[in-house]
Amino acid sequence: MQPIRLIGHKGYVPLKQNPLFSHIRKRMQSTVDKLIPNQCLLCSVHSETLICSICETELSSFKLTHQGANLSLRPDIAKALPKLQAYKLLAIGSHKWPLDYLISTLKYRDKPCYASAAAQLFYKNCIQHRTPETLPQFIVAIPIHFFKLWLRGFNQSARTAKFLGDISEIPVLEGAVKKRKFTRPQVTKNATARRTLEPDLFSVSERLKELHHIAVFDDVITTGATVSALCRAIFKINPNIRIEVWCLSISLPHQ
Numbered sequence: 001m002q003p004i005r006l007i008g009h010k011g012y013v014p015l016k017q018n019p020l021f022s023h024i025r026k027r028m029q030s031t032v033d034k035l036i037p038n039q040c041l042l043c044s045v046h047s048e049t050l051i052c053s054i055c056e057t058e059l060s061s062f063k064l065t066h067q068g069a070n071l072s073l074r075p076d077i078a079k080a081l082p083k084l085q086a087y088k089l090l091a092i093g094s095h096k097w098p099l100d101y102l103i104s105t106l107k108y109r110d111k112p113c114y115a116s117a118a119a120q121l122f123y124k125n126c127i128q129h130r131t132p133e134t135l136p137q138f139i140v141a142i143p144i145h146f147f148k149l150w151l152r153g154f155n156q157s158a159r160t161a162k163f164l165g166d167i168s169e170i171p172v173l174e175g176a177v178k179k180r181k182f183t184r185p186q187v188t189k190n191a192t193a194r195r196t197l198e199p200d201l202f203s204v205s206e207r208l209k210e211l212h213h214i215a216v217f218d219d220v221i222t223t224g225a226t227v228s229a230l231c232r233a234i235f236k237i238n239p240n241i242r243i244e245v246w247c248l249s250i251s252l253p254h255q
């Protein structure tokens, strides 16, 4: 006796070729596409990846794909950030479209996919080519004051650092540094106020005394005042530590 088939009398019609299944699959795919569109997060064109290839080329303006890459050796950056005492400075690109949009979105919208995309871009552009022994022991994200954390609900640098830790397999050291004082956003300050920060802005855990190489991660560096203040606080308890400064973008004056 012939087994009962859904469609066809001469034999089994594979499910993939079944018109009813095909119709249902198309309808379901269309619904999924509406819910999770395959679009670039930045320019909204169709893309199978979070960031399309065109935006990715625009984002990666610093091209740091060699072992010795260090942006603090670039004359324009050294001039703009004279007080930054970093062993290495790495960033994806200049703070302009579309990188500025990516950073403001991951900062002000609670959508982890932007942090994931930013972490992948950083990994690909800045550290993927490095050998494991040259990489830091831990990533330390720039902390925000607990009141700002309560207001915003998340720390965009810590969130991106976590994704970066997963991709690079470098652990993220949580709770080792804390911001003691609530400060106004840098964008609301004039140039002098941006460069002047209160002393003892950060408290640093004793755990950092035992380490010899870390990366401090921030989303964007403008004057470098905040990250320099954190580096100073870490050097106070561990003067011999190597600190790399990793950020998504650098906002140079007259860019």
Ligand SMILES: [Zn+2]
Pocket (backbone or CB within 6 Å): 040, 041, 042, 043, 044, 045, 051, 052, 053, 054, 055, 056
């Ligand atoms: Zn795009």
